[in-house]
Every structure is written in structure tokens, then in C-alpha cells.
Amino acid sequence: MDEVSNELQSLATAMGFEANSFKSMAHRPAILRGFMALAGSILGPDSNLDKGLRQMIAYISSAASGCRYCQAHTSHGAEVAGVDVKKLESLWLFETSDLFDDRERAALSLALAAGQVPNMATDDHFSTLSNYFSDEEITEIVAVISLFGFLNRWNDTLATQLEKGPLTFAETHLKESGWEVGNHS
Template identity: 45%
Template sequence: MPHVDPLDRADLPQFEEKFARYDEIRGFLPNSILTMARRPNIAKAFMDLNQAILYEGTVPEDLKMMVALMTSMATGCRYCQGHMANLSHVYDVPDKKIAAVWECETSPLFTEAEKAALVLAREAAGVPNDVTEAHFAALKPHFNDAEIVEIVASIALFGYLNRWNDTMATTMEAHPAAVAKKAMPAWDEGKHGASE
């Protein structure tokens, strides 16, 4: 059960244009945003930042979704894991690759560029942060400086979301839960389940 209930979408007409984008890409509106909307400026700032980081730039969206999934796996936020398994699926990442994200270093499913970005995400999400110069050296053959900023921004965005959703115990929506359970059979909603 969430610690703060999300608002009803119908009570937030000022965000309908932004909400429609979530409907178009994900097929639903996340409860996390409906909770943030209790402070409209926070919700607006988040949606604008989310758009700039995940949907703009030159790093492929599928990689950014997997980076966010790895970040969420490293922090343990099951709400964000479910959402990012769903968005990885939306951007055509096969289920077997979604399931193998944590083992990216040893899996033949990932390119060297993907491995470098995913390992950076895992190490950056830890507390304390374990990123070293070697992690950036692994990125540089594959990404320019602007793309590295984009990858780190994806990690940092989920630093916020992982803390937000795990702290709020945001209730998982049915659609991303179903996708995550199919792609990662051992996954469950944990405290984000509707009945908990």
C-alpha cells in the first residue's frame, strides 16, 4: 500500500498533454507521477527532465532503458525495475536480454558498448558509488562526451526515481508488472504490489 495515494488523473487537466505522451509510449500513466502531482511544479519538472534524458539525444533509447533497468536492479527498486523492463520491451529489447541485464559482462547478448554502459550504471547506483576512471575508459571507444553525459543522466534520473518509488511504496500498475514477470520470471512487485 502506498504511503501517499496518487491523485486522480481527471483532477490534473493542466498535464493532459504530457500525460498523453505516457499513454502513447507506455500504454498507461505511472502512479509515481500522479503522486508527484500533489506538488504540480515537481511533477512538471520531473516530466520535462524525463523527456530530455530518456527521449532526446543520440544514445539509443533501448540502451537508456536498459541502463535505467540496471540502475534500478542495483538499488533494489522493484517499481522501477518493472517500469524499465516494460520500457525496454517497448524499445524492442528481447525478453532474454532483459532477463540477462545483471549478467551483461558475461552474456553474449550484449555489445561491448552496452556492457560498458550497463557496468557503469551498476557501479554508479551502489552506495558508495564505485565508479572509477576505468569505467569511463571503457565507455570512450563507444560514446562521445555528450553521449556519456546522456548515459550518466539516465543513471542519475533513476537515482531520483528509485528513491522516490521505494520510499513512497508506489503501487505497481498491472501492465508493467505483467511485462516484467514475463521477461524476468523470478521478479515480483514486492512492497509495490496492489494487495500489500
């Protein structure tokens, strides 16, 4: 891990804590660096999508796949990005809650469908998205879902232990919707 200590420190600074998932990737420095490059191109400062929306998309797709580690991280990340906690506590009600607008509903609906196995995304999802998002933004939405598909498999397979910040957030704000730490304790 000494070989990637600068990368791990950079990630910890950006996230506000040391993420255990990145520490496990560090056993193969090329994997960590490759992941960082991909994640940076999707989630970095050049993104067109609002950071809070990206985190909500990542949360819904992670929840659809069952990854509690990523649910805790992305909901915590959405709150850090400025998404109201009441909205985060109502994410599973996005289709009917007044807290969400039609633009968000379209993105979250695709995230829910595409996060499932088998993938349930349809042409109708993309038709609806095109009413609210450019082709470039739709590409970013799919990229966020796909990036977290990798993280969902990585963290569930390794039963990555949740860090204190995301764990505390999830236990405080997601339990009402059925979240539990599972194998990530």
C-alpha cells in the same frame, strides 16, 4: 490533479498506461512539470542513445539500488523499444553473455556501479566508456542513471503500486533473476 490533467494524459499516451509515480507527483504540479522537463531532455527525441540501451541502463541502475518498481518499468520499456526478451531476461549476465556487445557492457557496468550506494563508479568505467561513446553520449548515460536515481528513491519511499503492464512483464520475465514485487503490490 486537474491542474496537470493534460500532462498526465500526455505521459499516459507516451507510456501506454497511467503511471502511478506521476500521479503521486501531480500533488505538487511544479514537481511533476519539473520532472517532465528533465526527463524529456534526457529521454526525449533529442537523445543520441538508442532507446533500448537507455532502458537497459535504467534497469541495471534501478536494480543496483533495489527499486523493483523501476525495474519493472524499465524492462517493460526496453521490450516496447524492441529489445529482445531473451536479452532482457539475461540482463544480470551482461558481463559474460554473448547477447551483449562490449559497448553495451561498458554502459551497463557503469550503470551497475553508479546505481549502488555508495557509488562505485571509477575512472576505469569512464576510460572504457570513452572507447565506445562520445562525451555527449557519456553525459546522457550518466543523466539516465541520475534520473532513475531520483525515481528509485521516489517510488521506493512511497511504495508506489505497480501498474498491470509492467507488473505482468516483470512477473513473466524477471522472476528467474530473483525479481519480486515487494512493497509495490
